[in-house]
Amino acid sequence: MKLKIYIILFFILANSITAQEITCSAKDKEIFTTRIHELKKEYLTKSNFSETIIFVGKTFLGTPYVAKTLEIGIEETLVINLQGLDCTTYIENVLVFSLMLKNDKSDFDTFTSYLEKIRYKNGVLNGYPSRLHYFSEWITNNEEKGIIKNISGDIGGIEMEKDINFMSTHRDLYPFLKEDQNFKGIQQSEKEIGQSTLCFLPKDKIKENEHLIKSGDIIALTTAITGLDVTHTGIAIREKDGRIHLLHASSKGQVEISKLPLVDYLQGIRKNTGIIVNRVQ
Known part of the structure; x- marks a missing residue:
């Protein structure tokens, strides 16, 4: 004993x-x-x-x-x-x-x-x-831990088909990647991301499925930028207007709730392709 x-x-x-x-x-x-x-x-x-x-x-x-x-x-x-x-x-x-x-x-x-x-x-x-550098990897790994569940495929989402390699193809932007061991580790992570299946909700499908998004869902904004999966994250929150807004740390200055509903907010992001919706467990 x-x-x-x-x-x-x-x-x-x-x-x-x-x-x-x-x-x-x-x-x-x-x-x-x-x-x-x-x-x-x-x-x-x-x-x-x-x-x-x-x-x-x-x-x-x-x-x-x-x-x-x-x-x-x-x-x-x-x-x-x-x-x-x-x-x-x-x-x-x-x-x-x-x-x-x-x-x-x-x-x-x-x-x-x-x-x-x-x-x-x-x-x-x-x-x-x-570290879970790419948010798509963050989602997959934390889903395996039972912390969240990517529900995008259940609410009209489709499979993301994209090579994720932004960090390794922009090595000079990341000081830690000067070390070959770190660089090779990131390349391996990118390879593993490519082997996993991830669904997202396309931008033109969000409005019709907005009623299926709940306050507290974690939202990741997908992008058309080559080699990159997600550019921003936040938390869905249904406001008094009945619409889903974004509770997030805004690069414009502070943690805030978006003035515009999520659907309208995304229209102002030129390279946005949609969202990944994750429900906390």
Whole structure:
């Protein structure tokens, strides 16, 4: 019996992220503590997880948009930045805090554990290539973890047929790709993406299927840009006008709710081809 306990303990320790692998300022740690305290104080048990996503997502309104928040340092670490968010880290942090409320957790170790699980392949930080850089890969991997489900195919979507290789064909844009090991790792990720099936809802099919999108669904905006899958992400939210809008970290400045309904908002994005709709589980 003791041997079994020791084996389990070793497995937990061996698969836990270390303090050296975390990049977090004292200010961000303080923000985390304040945020989880305020969330738990205001949170009322929701009938479904999507409602929790919206509750948490709205608490980030006004948070500044900051690009490339994870591209820091010389080695890949679990970067925690709650002072500024890009569209993907916004989604990740909303998911993590929502899971903490759902599971009645409030400690920093649980926060980092959940964040690592969502951000990295199979939930394990193992260098730069282990991060889910492409959002299509992020979707597929987190679907395998049981966190989300891509429902695009169920609401009129079609299979995406496109070679994903933007990072490897634009190596100079990514400082970490100067290292051959990282470059080869990204090429392998791109190859694996090409071997998976992913459905999206074409732009001209969104309006007729808008009623099937629910508040709390995670929305990824697909693109016609060569080699790239997704250019932006956000959370679907049905507003008082009865239409689906986008709750997102806008590159125009901060986390906000789009003034225009999603269908109209997309018309202003020239290379947008549609959306991927993901339902939290």
